[in-house]
Amino acid sequence: MLRFVTTRVLRAILTIWIAVTITFFLLRLLPADPTLLVVEGDMTPEMQAALREQYGLDKPLLVQYALYLGELLRGNLGVSFRQLVPVSEVLLDRLPWTLLLAGSAFVLTILIGIPLGVYAAVGRGKVIDKLVQVFGITANALFVPSIAIMLLVVFGSNLGWFPIGQAIDPDTRGLAAYLSLLHHLALPLFSLVLVQLGPYALTLRTNMLEVLGEDYIKSARSRGLTPRRTIWRHALRNAMLPALTLMGLQLGTLIGGAVLTETVFAYPGVGRLIYESVRQLDYPMLQGAFVLLAITVVLANLVTDMVSMVLNPRIRTS
Amino acid sequence: MSSTSTAPAPDVPLAALAATSLSPKRPGGFFSKPSGWLSVAVLVVFVLTGVFGPMLMERPGGLGTDILQAPSGAHWFGTDDLGQDVFTQVVWGTRISLTVGVVASLIAIVIGTALGLGAAYLKWLDPFVTTITDVMLSLPLLPLMILVTALAGPSVTTLVVVIGVLSWPEVTRLIRSNGMVVAAMPYIDGARVLGAGAVRIITREILPAVMPLIVVSVLLTAARSVISEAGLSFLGMGDPSSWSWGRILLNAQRSGTIATAWWQTLFPSLAILLLVLASTIAGVRYNDSRDPRTKGM
Numbered sequence: 001m002l003r004f005v006t007t008r009v010l011r012a013i014l015t016i017w018i019a020v021t022i023t024f025f026l027l028r029l030l031p032a033d034p035t036l037l038v039v040e041g042d043m044t045p046e047m048q049a050a051l052r053e054q055y056g057l058d059k060p061l062l063v064q065y066a067l068y069l070g071e072l073l074r075g076n077l078g079v080s081f082r083q084l085v086p087v088s089e090v091l092l093d094r095l096p097w098t099l100l101l102a103g104s105a106f107v108l109t110i111l112i113g114i115p116l117g118v119y120a121a122v123g124r125g126k127v128i129d130k131l132v133q134v135f136g137i138t139a140n141a142l143f144v145p146s147i148a149i150m151l152l153v154v155f156g157s158n159l160g161w162f163p164i165g166q167a168i169d170p171d172t173r174g175l176a177a178y179l180s181l182l183h184h185l186a187l188p189l190f191s192l193v194l195v196q197l198g199p200y201a202l203t204l205r206t207n208m209l210e211v212l213g214e215d216y217i218k219s220a221r222s223r224g225l226t227p228r229r230t231i232w233r234h235a236l237r238n239a240m241l242p243a244l245t246l247m248g249l250q251l252g253t254l255i256g257g258a259v260l261t262e263t264v265f266a267y268p269g270v271g272r273l274i275y276e277s278v279r280q281l282d283y284p285m286l287q288g289a290f291v292l293l294a295i296t297v298v299l300a301n302l303v304t305d306m307v308s309m310v311l312n313p314r315i316r317t318s
Numbered sequence: 319m320s321s322t323s324t325a326p327a328p329d330v331p332l333a334a335l336a337a338t339s340l341s342p343k344r345p346g347g348f349f350s351k352p353s354g355w356l357s358v359a360v361l362v363v364f365v366l367t368g369v370f371g372p373m374l375m376e377r378p379g380g381l382g383t384d385i386l387q388a389p390s391g392a393h394w395f396g397t398d399d400l401g402q403d404v405f406t407q408v409v410w411g412t413r414i415s416l417t418v419g420v421v422a423s424l425i426a427i428v429i430g431t432a433l434g435l436g437a438a439y440l441k442w443l444d445p446f447v448t449t450i451t452d453v454m455l456s457l458p459l460l461p462l463m464i465l466v467t468a469l470a471g472p473s474v475t476t477l478v479v480v481i482g483v484l485s486w487p488e489v490t491r492l493i494r495s496n497g498m499v500v501a502a503m504p505y506i507d508g509a510r511v512l513g514a515g516a517v518r519i520i521t522r523e524i525l526p527a528v529m530p531l532i533v534v535s536v537l538l539t540a541a542r543s544v545i546s547e548a549g550l551s552f553l554g555m556g557d558p559s560s561w562s563w564g565r566i567l568l569n570a571q572r573s574g575t576i577a578t579a580w581w582q583t584l585f586p587s588l589a590i591l592l593l594v595l596a597s598t599i600a601g602v603r604y605n606d607s608r609d610p611r612t613k614g615m
Contacts, residue, residue: 011453026469150584274461274464
């Protein structure tokens, strides 16, 4: 068990380190000169030199790298080009909304995906199986903004059932505030879940089919257990773990989808911030957003792994 | 890496799609089912549109007089807020979406297959490839693609390279796990005993055995690349000098006409859906129609 925890924690650190290193070398190796990006227009050579010194760009690459890592460890992600405030401040302000959106999508996808996958696998070749597969392949082909725009036009603009823009009505308090939060969350959340659910249900179906072919399932059936009990008590328990791990694997895609759906609905998360920063060519913000989202995904993945460990007796007792 | 779960290890969605079967009972030939020839027909129409469409139609640009017109005989897909014909934009966008999808997919397949087969046969290489693949799979790809594209400067070449170079991990995983099954077969030992080197065994013995899976991966990865391209273009990271489906959606989003001019977003959305769906179904159907003896390898 200790070995499992150590490997996973080391893997998480390695992943974050690689993400951070990629961003550092991207900024240095790609043609864009960081000093030219800060201010638009002409700069005297002296100004440029001063900026280079301020950013430590006159030092050797490895020293720059060490300085960069040191700053990151202290939570310094640099200063935004356009808003002239620390990137980390702006990002942490927006992060809770993205966490709320992606987190609810994560849970909802699992809750809907498991029954879909299980029923499809159990009724293999029957109508339900066909339906789940057709839905899975179609949902897998959906483009998040397409579905988000459609929902926005139908349920937001035309029917007026859901608000567009913002994540909460600032004038509400107490229970009304929570309701307003859910009201604003509904459409972005639904577009995200719909797209995630397709590949998820398909993968669960495949996993479940494999589990159903295992010896202990046949032995459970031959001991006279009802099909229902066999499926939900024995088979699902073992299909649950990969279901969770799989969702962990999809976290990266989930965040990508959140970026797109937030953009369509003007939902004030990190994704919408990325869209705004792209228009303003705010490189430190884009870099910070990637680093922060990478850390978020890796930590969420680590938590998923730990939960699977608690659920899995083989690792728990080893 | 230590495999500790009691149940079969979950795999990436690419593998799930590759394992999905639309007609499990009778394999038959690729074209024996409507899903086979229908998906190929749709793909052919898209390719013809992408190749010949822009030759027949003038490049969209400038300002038109018919602003925000609903679909009609004169403008099949309506017009946008600048009076440009949406049908022409979709036709021109087909070329970019197809180019990026196909070329990026080929880049990803070459890298993914090379690493996957190398890891499957060479024991010393496996831990490195597995670790890097897992790390890449767990990073949020879209924000990374946005960052790289922004720094490299948006262009069609940038999009192709960025999407291709960042999309190989799923392919590597799929090819590696299947290559390992082949690598453990007796005839591989036979080839080794006869004195074949690692390169020869990988390229002449293992590669042909996983070839059908590579064909499936090309189709499925191309579908994903089209979605990635649309996503980047929608966020403003597309080539500013060429049309793409994502850019049409972005224009609608920026001009604030999405709530009223439904035709401006519906038609490019349908184009994305149809192309991705056709490509995916062709991949799944190809998988179904394979010789059952090599299936599941």
